[in-house]
Amino acid sequence: MNCTYTVTKNKTNRIVYRVAGIIFCSLAFIPIISFFKGAMGHPAFTVLLSAFLGGYGIYLLRMSFRKLAYNIKYAFNEEGITVYHHYGETHYDFSDVEFVTMIIADEAGIFYVLNLKAKKDIYTIPFTMKKELCEEIYEFINSKIKKADEESEIQ
Numbered sequence: 001m002n003c004t005y006t007v008t009k010n011k012t013n014r015i016v017y018r019v020a021g022i023i024f025c026s027l028a029f030i031p032i033i034s035f036f037k038g039a040m041g042h043p044a045f046t047v048l049l050s051a052f053l054g055g056y057g058i059y060l061l062r063m064s065f066r067k068l069a070y071n072i073k074y075a076f077n078e079e080g081i082t083v084y085h086h087y088g089e090t091h092y093d094f095s096d097v098e099f100v101t102m103i104i105a106d107e108a109g110i111f112y113v114l115n116l117k118a119k120k121d122i123y124t125i126p127f128t129m130k131k132e133l134c135e136e137i138y139e140f141i142n143s144k145i146k147k148a149d150e151e152s153e154i155q
Helices: 009-037 043-064 131-154
Strands: 005-006 073-078 080-085 088-092 097-104 111-118 121-128
Touching: 005 080, 005 121, 005 131, 009 043, 073 121, 073 131, 088 131, 121 131
Parallel strands: none
Antiparallel strands: 005 073, 073 080, 080 088, 097 111, 111 121
16 A cells, blocks of 8 residues: 555644744743842742743744644555655654554544554544545554564564
8 A cells, every 4th residue: 555645734823823932932021020120019929920921932832843733744655654744754664653543533424533653753644524545544554553563472
């Protein structure tokens, strides 16, 4: 089986995450600066709130640069799974795949999700209106994982 599937991501989402992260970080610095100047009524609460806002802002910024925030192309073939992302490509053998699950997200069967954990990376692959493709990829990966498990048990 040679199959490729591309998940496109919206560039606007990354921009909104980055702008919100910058806003939260800058809002966190204002009370900290006034704390050091000594012009505060409730310093402990304000510093804790500022630390939370700053931490959340840094989290949003960091999440906007992760490899899953960009368009991803998945290639499924007999050698393994290759993931082409913004920062290059990652290849996984079937022995690296720990589990694969298929989730039917709605009763009508319009939206399917494939969860894949390989090494330390977890990929959530959405399939909209592509039930057959999702089931085919799931069955293919699941059969290859079982075969790789059986071979490792024999050795």
